[in-house]
Amino acid sequence: MTIAIGFEGSANKIGIGIIRDGDVLANVRETYVTPPGCGFLPKETAAHHRKQILGILKEALRVANIEPKEINVVCYTKGPGMAPPLLTVAIVARTVAQIWNKPILGVNHCIGHIEMGRLITGAKNPTVLYVSGGNTQVIAYSNKKYRIFGETIDIAVGNCLDRFARIIKISNDPSPGYNIEQLAKKGTKYIPLPYTVKGMDISFSGILSAIEKKVLPDRGNKNRRKPLPVEEEAHHEDLCYSLQETIFAMLVEITERAMAHCGSNEVLIVGGVGCNERLQEMMGLMCKERGSKLFATDEKFCIDNGVMIAHAGWEMFRSGTRMKWEDATITQRFRTDDVQVTWNVADE
Amino acid sequence: MTTPQIIKQGAEAKLYIGKYNEKRCLVKERFVKTYRLTEIDKTLTKARIKAEQKTTKRCENAGILVPKVYNVDFNERKVYMEYFDKAMTVKEFIVQVQKEKKLEELDMLMKRIGEVIGKFHANNIIHGDLTTSNMLINPKENDYDLIMIDFGLSSFSTSHEDKGVDLYVLERALLSTHSDLPDLFNSILKHYKDINPSTETIRKFEEVRARGRKRTMIG
Ligand SMILES: Nc1ncnc2c1ncn2[C@@H]1O[C@H](COP(=O)(O)OP(=O)(O)O)[C@@H](O)[C@H]1O
Ligand SMILES: [Mg+2]
Numbered sequence: 001m002t003i004a005i006g007f008e009g010s011a012n013k014i015g016i017g018i019i020r021d022g023d024v025l026a027n028v029r030e031t032y033v034t035p036p037g038c039g040f041l042p043k044e045t046a047a048h049h050r051k052q053i054l055g056i057l058k059e060a061l062r063v064a065n066i067e068p069k070e071i072n073v074v075c076y077t078k079g080p081g082m083a084p085p086l087l088t089v090a091i092v093a094r095t096v097a098q099i100w101n102k103p104i105l106g107v108n109h110c111i112g113h114i115e116m117g118r119l120i121t122g123a124k125n126p127t128v129l130y131v132s133g134g135n136t137q138v139i140a141y142s143n144k145k146y147r148i149f150g151e152t153i154d155i156a157v158g159n160c161l162d163r164f165a166r167i168i169k170i171s172n173d174p175s176p177g178y179n180i181e182q183l184a185k186k187g188t189k190y191i192p193l194p195y196t197v198k199g200m201d202i203s204f205s206g207i208l209s210a211i212e213k214k215v216l217p218d219r220g221n222k223n224r225r226k227p228l229p230v231e232e233e234a235h236h237e238d239l240c241y242s243l244q245e246t247i248f249a250m251l252v253e254i255t256e257r258a259m260a261h262c263g264s265n266e267v268l269i270v271g272g273v274g275c276n277e278r279l280q281e282m283m284g285l286m287c288k289e290r291g292s293k294l295f296a297t298d299e300k301f302c303i304d305n306g307v308m309i310a311h312a313g314w315e316m317f318r319s320g321t322r323m324k325w326e327d328a329t330i331t332q333r334f335r336t337d338d339v340q341v342t343w344n345v346a347d348e
Numbered sequence: 349m350t351t352p353q354i355i356k357q358g359a360e361a362k363l364y365i366g367k368y369n370e371k372r373c374l375v376k377e378r379f380v381k382t383y384r385l386t387e388i389d390k391t392l393t394k395a396r397i398k399a400e401q402k403t404t405k406r407c408e409n410a411g412i413l414v415p416k417v418y419n420v421d422f423n424e425r426k427v428y429m430e431y432f433d434k435a436m437t438v439k440e441f442i443v444q445v446q447k448e449k450k451l452e453e454l455d456m457l458m459k460r461i462g463e464v465i466g467k468f469h470a471n472n473i474i475h476g477d478l479t480t481s482n483m484l485i486n487p488k489e490n491d492y493d494l495i496m497i498d499f500g501l502s503s504f505s506t507s508h509e510d511k512g513v514d515l516y517v518l519e520r521a522l523l524s525t526h527s528d529l530p531d532l533f534n535s536i537l538k539h540y541k542d543i544n545p546s547t548e549t550i551r552k553f554e555e556v557r558a559r560g561r562k563r564t565m566i567g
Contacts, residue, residue, distance in 0.1 A: 140524070147524035153513065153556060190387050197501065199477040199517040249384040257359040261439075261481045261525065285383035290357065337524075 002072045002318055005060070006310025007053075009089035010081025010109050011133060012040040014049040016056050017307025018064040018071075019314055022119055025064035027300060027307045028056045037169045039162065046084035053092050060306070068100045075313025078106030079334035080134065086330040094328055104328050105313045105321065109304075110135060110336040113270040114146060115315055116308035121295035125346035127264045129255045129283070130336070132271035132304075133158035136251075138200055138258045139336060141345045146336050149258040150200030157247055158273050160204040164243060167215055168236050175303075180240045181276050187241025197250050200257045204247065211243055248279045252286045265292040275302035319343040359477070360396075360500065365431065368418045374431035376400075377424070378500075393425055396500035400427050403473060403499035410471040412464060413495045432486045432495060439480035442526055457485075458535035460494045465518070465536070466543025468496075469511045476501030478518035480525055512552030515540075519557070 001021055008015045015029035032048040034040050061068065076093035079086060090106075097104040114128055128139040128146070136157045138150035155163075158177060165176030170183065194210050196203040215236075255267055267287055269280060280296045287294040301308065319342040352364035352375070366375035378393045397420050407414040415430040436444075438457070445453045461483065468475055475482075475496070482498040503510070519533045526532055541550070 142524075143527045145527065147527055148520070149524045151520065151560065153516070153560065190385055192387070192391075195388065195392065198513055199479060199501065199521065201513075201517050201520065245385050245388065249388055252383055253360070257477075260357065260359040261479055261521070282383040286381070289379075289382070 112308035462539025
């Protein structure tokens with residue numbers, strides 16, 4: 001029996017999770033929500049996490065109903081992400097590991113998403129679509145690594161959605177993506193937008209600037225920029241609808257390209273954008289056409305959380321990975337395919 | 349009409365054996381994708397069939413080996429083309445060569461791939477989906493032809509950025525698909541430069557690659 005605790009705070013969520021051999025004992029999380037029109041900045045996000053983290057830790061231990069001495073390994077997100085919040089969380093993880101006298105493991109955030117998704121859904125060796133605020137990757141396992149088959153060549157899909165949400169000033173509570181999804185449900189008219197796939201790679205920056213122009217026709221002149229009239233609410237709904245339909249079609253297409261290329265018949269969607277129900281529905285339809293199977297999770301596990309770090313760390317720990325204290329650092333850039341997979345993913 | 353035997357389901361189309369003017373051929377059908385809006389689906393399908401037809405012509409003019417296109421049918425979403433019934437994909441070929449431990453075969457193949465992509469770009473043809481699934485090895489006596497296929501995402505462009513992205517897409521596909529052969533791309537690039545010596549294209553390619561490495565991945 002191995003119990004792992006995981007600390008995650010690479011972006012605007014701060015979460016701590018505890019897992020025992022695949023059983024989730026605790027999954028506590030808080031989100032730093034900024035006002036409409038504003039993104040989250042490194043310094044403020046770190047301050048938020050600092051304020052929340054000890055309360056979350058106590059709550060996680062309470063919910064899990066365990067004593068620190070029962071924990072076998074302390075795991076934290078090593079990267080990728082924003083440096084200040086990553087550092088805040090790493091310092092707390094290192095401190096408790098010292099106090100409790102437990103080994104420490106730094107975990108790749110993306111690997112956390114993938115392993116958590118596999119645990120929850122039971123997907124064996126899927127083509128993974130990893131979609132979040134900072135990442136857009138199509139991934140498949142081979143030869144001891146999660147390999148990136150396709151990727152955004154400019155901005156991430158979540159970043160594209162968040163920036164659009166800021167342009168039309170919709171609420172960031174609980175997340176900009178969620179509110180775009182709600183508005184999109186009311187949209188009826190499809191407004192054509194650029195559609196850019198390059199093989200298994202994808203691009204969003206052209207779409208963002210095209211849709212920006214449709215919101216503010218006089219963008220160049222700040223003085224003439226006045227609030228949009230009420231009747232343009234419907235226009236916003238149509239824009240959200242068109243944006244989602246376009247970028248999700250692109251994501252489903254590159255996933256299908258990777259499946260065809262790899263000969264795979266399972267898809268797993270992970271990352272914050274992955275809890276969008278329309279994306280899941282579209283992916284499901286594609287899978288049905290191919291005779292393949294879709295695996296997805298809900299917001300509890302799709303959105304950044306501590307359990308995913310605990311679970312990926314659990315896999316690493318059980319397969320013999322250990323980290324020296326001096327290596328328990330953070331890094332803003334940490335690619336999915338930098339990680340050597342030491343645990344068993346697929347029979348090769 | 350009997351339902352045709354699907355021989356392959358590709359990245360976006362279903363392929364089966366059919367007839368055009370009483371001649372046996374390959375039918376590539378870009379069937380309706382119910383997951384996307386009808387407007388998007390129709391526009392994309394039409395554009396891609398057109399691209400397939402146009403690029404085939406351009407390749408023929410440039411002396412690049414490709415399947416002949418006999419006919420296209422926009423209503424039925426079909427392209428009728430030459431079928432190479434003895435061909436295998438370069439992906440399958442590489443796996444086979446590895447199994448049979450004939451790695452020396454790869455040098456020749458990478459030379460051919462590099463040269464043919466060089467020819468694409470020297471003629472301002474962007475393939476748009478350069479993977480080892482979209483290249484065929486068609487055997488002939490003691491040798492083979494390298495045949496390029498799948499031009500749905502192709503375009504005509506003189507832009508170095510477009511050519512750079514084309515190379516980047518290929519590098520990514522090779523590194524992920526043939527991860528145990530990390531030198532394939534460099535070998536291709538060496539021969540590519542013999543045919544398309546533009547330093548500007550290479551500079552753009554390196555720029556696109558650096559952008560990917562520098563991208564912070566927050567969230
Ligand atoms: N002319 C051809 N002759 C023989 N096999 C072909 C031919 N064209 C395609 N194929 C096979 O079918 C697969 C899918 O075809 P492709 O044109 O790449 O469609 P998609 O756009 O769906 O990927 C190819 O990877 C190859 O194996
Ligand atoms: Mg293809």
